[in-house]
Amino acid sequence: MNFDAVLIAPRRDECIARGHWRDRTINDDLDECVAHSPDKLALTAFRMESGETTRFTYREMAAMAERIAVGLARLGVERGDVVSMQLPNWWQFTLTYLACSRIGAVVNPLMHIFRERELSFMLGHSASKVLIVPRMFRGFDFERMAMELQARLRGLSHVVVVGGEGANSFEALLSEPAWEREPDARGILTLQRPGADEVTQLLYTSGTTGEPKGVMHTSNTLMSNIGPYAEAMRLSPDDTVLMASPMAHQTGFMYGLMMPVMLGASAVLQDVWEPRTALALMQRERVSFTMASTVFLTDLANAVQESGQPVPALRAFLCAGAPIPGPLVERARAALGAKIVSAWGMTELGAVTLTRLDDEDERSFTTDGAPLPGVDVRVVDAYEAPLPTGSAGRLLVRSCSGFGGYLHRAHLNSTDSQGWFDTGDLAYLDERGYVRITGRSKDVIIRGGENIPVVEIEALLYRHPAIAAAALVAYPDERLGERACAVVVTKPGESIDLDAIATFLKAHKVAMQYIPERLLIRDSLPTTPAGKVQKFRLRELLREET
Template identity: 70%
Template structure:
């Protein structure tokens, strides 16, 4: 694969000189862990359905990483080859990324909710050489789906199945044989180690074009966020990090996979979010920190309140993805005893604004935090002129952790010559520099921290024979932040209901989380003189009593 991270070189000298880029990779940190704390618990992973728990010390983790890295090399994976991974929060996910980093390969995390439509595009666009999937997860046969996709993906040479029974199983190909003891192992493990500016992660994000965009990140860009993030939150080697948010999202990847290793700390993974299992893990593993979207915080606080099981070790909960209701902060503070930290970020940059740990709790309710070191924010009007504090406009971001660009689509990088990135969000800054996201200029709904690609779903609805016009708009939800409502105009003599729409989208292989959960049928759409649907009027309609 030829990567084109064109946004890296122009800012390298400044970022290094300012101390924002550290010119090291996750390999350096894992090696340091083995040298300084080999017998410390590095990773604990619980499978909720089976109750199976797997643990690795740092010494054991590094051995497995080297084993899988050599195994991948045996499959022909080398420098800049893409290894796609559609796994839940299993230990194999962490090991695969670290193994890719050993041999200079690029990991492409894929959400386990993705189905044929999303996967076929991402795997083709990213030219994945290897796809690693679970045999089954939550009742779905991933092996069968992936095998059906492979013939139409000429770059995809290998399908590897965790818990598989055949010759293509993860256990047979990668984690079983002691590949690390082979005579050529050290050569394979060292000859293509990536540099800090090489692409190390390819992560797709939903956009307004109807197709996902491949975000390219390097060690320097990700670590430029993780280091000041951990410092602001006073995290260190004594912390135990719980990650129940998917590691195929930047939240899970950066703060559940990479950050614990960089801190010489311990990570605890949970693959299916169940509040009581989360509470049990926090209590038995001594979890001190976690980060997730608002629904996780709601569920955890309710679970502790109803069960009476306290979580005294949980010091900090970083909540991002949607504004946090004031009542939730008050409830969570009372029953959890944790500091609730509001944050804002993007796949392209990581979490770049957080409130300070010693801020008043109201800051978490009224703002999305203030910038980390190396991060600048600017709110501008339609002409690009900076707006004063308190006025809402387009939010621009200039950050040491900004991505290297969108794969094969540099024309969409939305970054000007001075390094300002158009986030697509609307926001306002207060006099102290704290930001509040007030809306989104990009047409994306965030449901429980998961972006719904509105344009793509609308395009599919237009294919339904009964629908003349369609729009997907958000409506507020106390737990998930937002849900999706389909607003449609039907053709003369036709009828449609929500179950019919859901079944139609299922037939188009759309992920369940992307389905509209409410339907409004109208005789006509509110529109501009040019015929553009006025979605703000539809949102007002949904908010009307």
Template identity: 75%
Template sequence: MEFDAVLLPPRRARRVAQGHWRDRTINDALDACVAACPDKLALTALQVETGATTRFTYRELARMADRMAVGLARLGVGRGDIVACQLPNWWQFTLTYLACSRIGAVMNPLMHIFRERELSFMLQHGEAKVVIAPKAFRGFDFEQMITALQPSLPHLQHVVVVGGSGANSFDALLSGPEWEKQPDAQAILTAHRPGPDDITQLIYTSGTTGEPKGVMHSANTVMANIVPYAERLHLGADDVVLMASPMAHQTGFMYGLIMPILLQASAVLQDVWEPNKAIALINAEKASFTMASTPFLTDLARTVTETGVAVPSLRTFLCAGAPIPGPLVEQARKALGAKIVSAWGMTENGAVTLTRLEDDDERSFNTDGCPLPGVEIKVVDVDGQPLPPGEPGKLLLRSCSNFGGYLHRAHLNATDADDWFDTGDLARIDERGYLRITGRSKDVIIRGGENIPVVEVESLLYRHPAIAMAAIVAYPDERLGERACAVVVPKPGHTIDLPGLVQFLKDQKIAVQYIPERLIVRDVMPATPSGKIQKFKLREMLREDKA
């Protein structure tokens, strides 16, 4: 794969000189762990459905990474090749990334909610050579789905199955044989280690123009974010990080997979969110930090209150993905005894703004935090002129962790000659430099921290034989922050109901989480004189329940 990460070279000299890019890779960090604390518990992974728990010390983690790296090389994976990984929070996810990094391959994390429609685009666009997926997870057969797609994906040479028993199983190809003891193993493990500016991750964002975009990150961009993030949160080697957010999201990938290794700390993975299981894990493993979206915080606080089972080791819960309601901060502080930190970020940058542990609690529900070191933010008007504190406008940022660009879509990089990136969000900045996101200029709904690609869903609805006009808009939800509502105008003589609409979208093989949970049928849409649907009016009607 040829990567066109055109945003990286122009900023290198400045970011190195400023100390933001430290020219360190995950290989350096893992090797340092083996040297300093080889027998320390590095990773604990719980599979909720089976109850299976797997543990690795740092010595064992490095040995398995080497083993799997040689195994990947045996499958023809080399420097710059894409290895797609559609796994939940299992130990195999962490080890796949570490193995890829040993041989210069690039990990493409894929959410386990994705189905044929999303996968066919991402695997084709990213030219994945290998896909690693579960045999089954939560009742769905991933092996069958991906195997059926394989003939249409000319670059895809291998489907490796976790939990399978055949010749293509993860155990048979990667984790079982002692590949690291083969005569050529050391040559394989040392010949193609990536540099700090090589692409290490390809991760797709939900598309707002009908097509997801492949975000490219290097070790320097990723670590330039994680280091100040950990410093602001006062995290170190004694911490235990619980990660129940999917590692196929940047949240889980950066702060549940990479950060614990950088800190020489311990990570605990939970693959299915169940608050009772999370409480048991926190107490059993003495977890001190976690990061997740608002629904996780709501569930955890409520369950602790209802059960009376406290989580005394948990010091900090970082909540991102949507604004945190003030009452929730108060309830969670009382129930958990942990500091609730508010944050905002993007796949393209990682966390951009965080509140500080020293801040008053009101900062966590009135703001999305202030910039991390190495990050600049500004709010501008329609002409690009900076606005004074408190005035809402378009949010731009310039960050040491800004991505290298969108794969094969450089014209969409939205970064100017001075390295300012247009986030597509609307915001205001107060007099103390704290950010508050006020809206989104890009048409995305965030449901429980998961972006719903509105344009994509709408384009599918327009294929429905009974629908003349369609719009997807958000409506507020106490637990998930937002849910999606489909507002449609039926064709003359046709009717449409929610069960029928849901089944139609399921037949299109779209992720279930993207399917609207509410339907409103109207005779006409509010529209501009030119015919453009006025979604703001639909949102207002939904808020007032007059749609």
């Protein structure tokens, strides 16, 4: 595969000079873990359906990674080839990435929700050579779908099935034969190791319009973000990190897979989110840190309150993906006894901003945090002119962790000659330099020429005693262009109407122009597996009901 990661070279000298890029790969960190703490528990993977728990020490993890690496080489995988995997948070996910890194292959994580339409494009666009899938997961036959895809994609040489029963099983091809003991294994494992500027991860943005874009990252871009992130969270080899957010998203990949290895810490994987199970895992494994979206935080706080079972080892829950309602921060802080940290980031950048452990709690629901070291942010108007403190505009980011570009689509990189990336988000900076995301540019509601502060109105709606979840979306209006519709989920036994919402918002001194003029009540809001509300689906729903 010819990777056109054109955004790497122009900033290499500066990133090296400033110490952001250390020219290391995950191989270096794994080797150090084996050298210094070979028998330390590295990975615990729990599978909901079977209740099975699999554990690896660092010595065992490195050995299995090398076994799988040689097995992949036996399948014809060479340095720079793409290996796609549509796996849940199973140990095979972590080990396959480490194996790919051993031989310079590029890992392409795919969300388990994708089906033929999305996968046909992604596998073809990436020229994937191998696709690894579960035989079954959550009642869906992934093996059958993968085999049908392979029949249509000439470049897809192999389908490998975790838990398969035939010759194409993960076990038969990769994890059971002692490939690492073969005479040529050492040569394979040493000669194909990649450099830190080579593409190591290809992750497709799902998008809501047009075809997905393949985000290219190198070890330098990924690791230059994870280091400052871990330092800000005061994480060390003594920590245990729970990852229940999908590792096929950047959140799970960077901070649930890579970060524990970089720290020499321990990771715990949960493949299907269920809050009581998460609570039991956190107690049993003494989890000290986790990161997920607002939905996960709500569920976990509820589980602790309902069960009366605490999580005494948990020091911090980092919440990203959507603004955290103030009442949730207060309730979760009391229930979990942990610091609730707010963060914002993108697939292209990793975490960009986060609140600090020493910040007052209100910072977690009034801001999305301050930039990490190596990150610069600007808020500009439509003409690229900087805006003053408190004024919302387009958010631009220049970061050492910025991606290498979109595969075969350099014209869409949205990065200028000075390295500023247009995030597509709207935001403002406060007097301390903290960022507040006010919405996606495509999610903005412009009513009669006036921008409605979507995030702030949603935060207020969450405070209503009858509302469990809320989202604000635009619907067309002939006179004003757009008006706002509130889509809400009520708490059990509660009800609400548009007049009650208007009265509540007026009591909070909200401008009349910002008050929703339409209301939809639903049993749930459509979300991604990572918990982000899918506003494009809400807009589709509005169109259908018009």
